[in-house]
Amino acid sequence: MDIHHPDLHPLFAEHMATLTQRSDAALAKAGFDHLLIPAGNLHYQFLDDRDYPFCVNPQFKHWLPVTNAPGSWLVYTPGRKPKLVFLQPADYWHVVPEAPAGYWVEHFDIIIIREAEEALAHLPKDTDRCAIIGETGSALGPVVPNNPQAVIDHLHYHRMCKTAYELAMMRVASKIGARAHRAAEAAFRNGASEFDIHMAYLASARQTEHELPYSNIICLNEHAAVLHYHSLQHAPPAHRHSFLIDAGASFHGYASDITRTHSADTGDAFQGLINDMDAMQQHLCARVRAGQDYAALHVDTHRLLGGILKQHGFIRMSAESAVEAGVTSTFFPHGLGHPIGLQVHDVAAFAADESGKSIARPDGHPYLRMTRTLEPGAVVTIEPGLYFIDMLLAKLKDDTALAREIDWQRVDAFRKFGGIRIEDDVVCTEGEPENLTRDAFAAVGQR
Ligand code: GLY
Ligand code: MN
Numbered sequence: 226m227d228i229h230h231p232d233l234h235p236l237f238a239e240h241m242a243t244l245t246q247r248s249d250a251a252l253a254k255a256g257f258d259h260l261l262i263p264a265g266n267l268h269y270q271f272l273d274d275r276d277y278p279f280c281v282n283p284q285f286k287h288w289l290p291v292t293n294a295p296g297s298w299l300v301y302t303p304g305r306k307p308k309l310v311f312l313q314p315a316d317y318w319h320v321v322p323e324a325p326a327g328y329w330v331e332h333f334d335i336i337i338i339r340e341a342e343e344a345l346a347h348l349p350k351d352t353d354r355c356a357i358i359g360e361t362g363s364a365l366g367p368v369v370p371n372n373p374q375a376v377i378d379h380l381h382y383h384r385m386c387k388t389a390y391e392l393a394m395m396r397v398a399s400k401i402g403a404r405a406h407r408a409a410e411a412a413f414r415n416g417a418s419e420f421d422i423h424m425a426y427l428a429s430a431r432q433t434e435h436e437l438p439y440s441n442i443i444c445l446n447e448h449a450a451v452l453h454y455h456s457l458q459h460a461p462p463a464h465r466h467s468f469l470i471d472a473g474a475s476f477h478g479y480a481s482d483i484t485r486t487h488s489a490d491t492g493d494a495f496q497g498l499i500n501d502m503d504a505m506q507q508h509l510c511a512r513v514r515a516g517q518d519y520a521a522l523h524v525d526t527h528r529l530l531g532g533i534l535k536q537h538g539f540i541r542m543s544a545e546s547a548v549e550a551g552v553t554s555t556f557f558p559h560g561l562g563h564p565i566g567l568q569v570h571d572v573a574a575f576a577a578d579e580s581g582k583s584i585a586r587p588d589g590h591p592y593l594r595m596t597r598t599l600e601p602g603a604v605v606t607i608e609p610g611l612y613f614i615d616m617l618l619a620k621l622k623d624d625t626a627l628a629r630e631i632d633w634q635r636v637d638a639f640r641k642f643g644g645i646r647i648e649d650d651v652v653c654t655e656g657e658p659e660n661l662t663r664d665a666f667a668a669v670g671q672r
């Protein structure tokens with residue numbers, strides 16, 4: 226979808242109407258007259274002139290699809306057209322940010338500046354009437370981010386529910402990711418190393434590492450047991466058993482977050498386990514419905530996983546006893562998922578309401594990333610896993626009573642596969658959920 230696509234004009238107009246409405250309410254509630262959002266500044270390495278990759282303020286990219294705009298500002302005063310103070314420095318060392326263009330520009334009064342300090346002249350003078358949302362390093366003279374909690378709480382709470390424009394961006398991010406996942410799987414089947422699979426992914430996505438919404442997790446064999454594995458071996462392993470890839474893509478500031486697990490031998494017992502995990506994951510995706518308590522869905526996942534552990538001969542105890550005794554947590558030690566959007570782990574995942582009240586995690590689930598109740602427009606990941614993690618298995622073995630309930634021979638036989646995670650991004654609607662990831666894989670075809 227290119228930036229001149231005619232369908233984006235009405236979608237973006239509606240997106241802006243929603244943002245201004247939410248901002249009006251947040252400012253009124255907290256007693257401010259203006260909303261100021263700095264895009265952020267470049268950060269430099271200690272005692273060096275090398276800058277870190279620029280990461281735009283997510284609040285800024287909510288308003289416009291511009292992610293490379295250090296030194297720029299968004300100014301919104303209720304009732305007025307939003308103003309973009311856009312820094313395009315006179316610089317012959319670097320490529321300067323492109324001049325604003327596309328479906329979104331008509332919604333802003335755009336002022337081009339050449340020096341960061343010039344922004345001051347275009348920002349409201351009464352800074353104490355301004356809600357200024359940005360990191361400390363974005364301060365410009367007297368304009369210092371104050372990050373009023375009431376404004377942030379309100380904006381974050383409502384950000385969970387995506388506009389039609391945002392969903393359109395996320396569908397594209399999902400398709401880019403799905404296509405690159407196909408390329409990565411092909412590289413795996415051809416015997417590539419983790420490093421080469423990673424490069425195949427980037428080439429297919431046509432995104433640099435920095436453009437991705439998070440660092441790729443690319444694991445062969447037992448590396449899949451490391452939840453955030455980033456070590457990328459350059460040489461392929463002597464034997465290939467399994468491949469777990471957790472990799473997303475970005476589009477106009479929006480993320481996709483996709484995990485797939487493949488067996489080298491699609492006729493083996495590990496593939497059988499993948500198939501059952503996939504069926505369970507699809508069942509969970511189908512339960513992304515308005516009114517569903519996300520924490521309850523996570524707890525149900527443990528019950529279902531207990532059934533899979535029993536069925537595949539890893540445990541001797543019942544599924545219910547495995548959940549009760551915490552045995553399922555040995556095999557599934559992370560949360561079911563999280564909201565996703567402008568950030569891969571999007572905000573307000575625990576919010577009870579728009580005023581900052583939060584919902585605690587259920588006892589015994591310290592890594593759950595979301596407890597909120599689903600509403601139409603919410604986009605969440607559903608990413609159950611089943612892993613063979615030496616450290617956690619050793620702890621289980623130390624518990625003599627529980628250790629008797631485990632078939633260690635069966636468990637040991639699966640350690641070489643590392644584990645399984647299957648992750649889709651799913652939209653809660655008024656009715657049937659929309660699975661962005663499955664739709665994207667269907668759209669991009671086999672290769
Ligand atoms: N890729 C990080 C996550 O799945 O949450
Ligand atoms: Mn995720």
Ligand code: MN
Binds near residue numbers: 482
């Ligand atoms: Mn992921």
